[in-house]
Amino acid sequence: MASLRPSKPVQKALGWSILQSAFKLTGLYGVGKLMALWFGPAGLALIGQFQSLLYLQQNAGGFATYNALIQGMSQQKAEGRDPMVYLRNGLGLGLVLSLGVTLLWWLTLPWLLAPVLGSNFPLWLVVILPLTVMGSALWAGALAQAASESHYRRNALLNMAQTSSTVLCFGFMGYQWGLNGACLGLGLAQIPLAIYSYLHFKPHIGKWWLNARRFLARREFLDSPMWPLVVMALYSVGITQVAQVLIRSHLLNEFAAEATGWWEGVQRIGNLWVPVISTLLTSHFLPRLSQAKDRKTYTRLSIQAALGSAALVGIYALAVLLLGSRAITFMFSEAFNPMLAVMPLHLATDVIKAGVWGLHNAMLARQKARWLILIDIGFHSLYVIGVYWGTTRYGWQASVPAYTLAMCSSALITIMLWIKIKSSYPAYNPS
Numbered sequence: 449m450a451s452l453r454p455s456k457p458v459q460k461a462l463g464w465s466i467l468q469s470a471f472k473l474t475g476l477y478g479v480g481k482l483m484a485l486w487f488g489p490a491g492l493a494l495i496g497q498f499q500s501l502l503y504l505q506q507n508a509g510g511f512a513t514y515n516a517l518i519q520g521m522s523q524q525k526a527e528g529r530d531p532m533v534y535l536r537n538g539l540g541l542g543l544v545l546s547l548g549v550t551l552l553w554w555l556t557l558p559w560l561l562a563p564v565l566g567s568n569f570p571l572w573l574v575v576i577l578p579l580t581v582m583g584s585a586l587w588a589g590a591l592a593q594a595a596s597e598s599h600y601r602r603n604a605l606l607n608m609a610q611t612s613s614t615v616l617c618f619g620f621m622g623y624q625w626g627l628n629g630a631c632l633g634l635g636l637a638q639i640p641l642a643i644y645s646y647l648h649f650k651p652h653i654g655k656w657w658l659n660a661r662r663f664l665a666r667r668e669f670l671d672s673p674m675w676p677l678v679v680m681a682l683y684s685v686g687i688t689q690v691a692q693v694l695i696r697s698h699l700l701n702e703f704a705a706e707a708t709g710w711w712e713g714v715q716r717i718g719n720l721w722v723p724v725i726s727t728l729l730t731s732h733f734l735p736r737l738s739q740a741k742d743r744k745t746y747t748r749l750s751i752q753a754a755l756g757s758a759a760l761v762g763i764y765a766l767a768v769l770l771l772g773s774r775a776i777t778f779m780f781s782e783a784f785n786p787m788l789a790v791m792p793l794h795l796a797t798d799v800i801k802a803g804v805w806g807l808h809n810a811m812l813a814r815q816k817a818r819w820l821i822l823i824d825i826g827f828h829s830l831y832v833i834g835v836y837w838g839t840t841r842y843g844w845q846a847s848v849p850a851y852t853l854a855m856c857s858s859a860l861i862t863i864m865l866w867i868k869i870k871s872s873y874p875a876y877n878p879s
Contacts, residue, residue: 464603479619480492482618495631509548510587512542513681516676539586586645687828699711721764721802725757729805734809765796765798838850
């Protein structure tokens with residue numbers, strides 16, 4: 449019976465992951481359904497564009513420190529050091545990144561507004577956008593602390609609070625003020641999360657703003673050990689949103705807004721599995737992979753992460769395909785049924801993507817940030833080029849084969865590099 453004990457942390461992580469993900473999926477369903485009913489495919493496309501810009505600024509700002517904080521705090525704890533010192537520096541670095549993103553956005557706004565959101569989109573809304581995500585470093589720190597301590601319950605409750613804030617703000621403001629109000633609600637939903645995180649951290653980190661100011665004045669952020677993982681996050685997450693914005697802008701220019709809304713709907717159904725997999729990987733596998741000392745342990749955890757993620761997404765994909773048009777109508781409305789033609793291939797590719805994510809976390813644990821950056825750049829470059837080339841000739845549906853081709857190429861490269869990393873581990877625990 450002793451051999452069953454190692455599986456208990458996985459079961460606990462999966463249990464809380466399923467709980468919070470079910471809550472998040474319910475919230476995403478509610479938001480997506482309201483978008484479809486209130487604004488139709490065209491409105492869904494525009495709100496999706498705004499969301500991509502919001503996530504881009506959030507993840508290129510304070511939230512870029514998330515994975516670095518998980519790994520760093522886990523290692524500090526394993527070495528018997530105080531992880532709060534690492535956390536304070538991470539919050540300071542997150543503030544630096546947020547300020548940089550805000551200034552860059554404001555400087556480039558005159559050239560970006562019309563091509564990306566259209567000339568009729570309210571200027572005031574995009575001006576205040578980066579301010580709504582300024583406190584994302586605090587939110588990243590709260591999640592990273594829970595993950596580094598394997599505190600699955602706290603991690604789940606934090607994510608559930610984020611979902612509640614988003615649904616309430618989006619629903620209320622969208623109902624009151626239409627599409628512009630819905631976009632504003634998505635931005636303002638980030639503020640309660642930052643306030644809550646600050647109140648949670650205050651007993652441990654003191655006056656955060658004073659610490660951050662000293663961090664800036666001493667320029668400690670220039671030689672922070674977090675930069676390799678932060679740069680990886682800036683590329684991998686940032687380039688994802690940039691690619692989404694480029695593809696969506698291209699589709700809006702080439703086709704009717706409704707067709708872009710169908711593409712947006714495919715992305716949203718495909719992304720419903722992301723909360724389960726990302727939480728399981730970051731809260732359970734990443735900390736343990738970071739502490740692995742020998743090849744056998746590293747290989748076992750890597751395979752568990754990859755195959756487990758792929759299996760979960762495979763079950764989800766099969767359920768969606770069996771439901772067919774009923775799933776589309778349930779999620780959105782009958783106006784989105786043209787999505788059915790491309791859903792099987794997209795969901796099959798998502799299964800591959802989930803497995804690749806598992807191996808990416810294994811590579812991340814070995815601080816191979818540069819490798820992951822190159823993989824992500826290659827994938828998204830191939831994806832965007834394929835969409836631009838294919839959709840111009842064969843319609844918006846060609847975006848899905850472009851996604852499949854790019855993901856299969858990424859998977860092959862990832863497997864080859866992971867095998868190389870695995871072979872570098874000692875056969876036995878050196879301790």
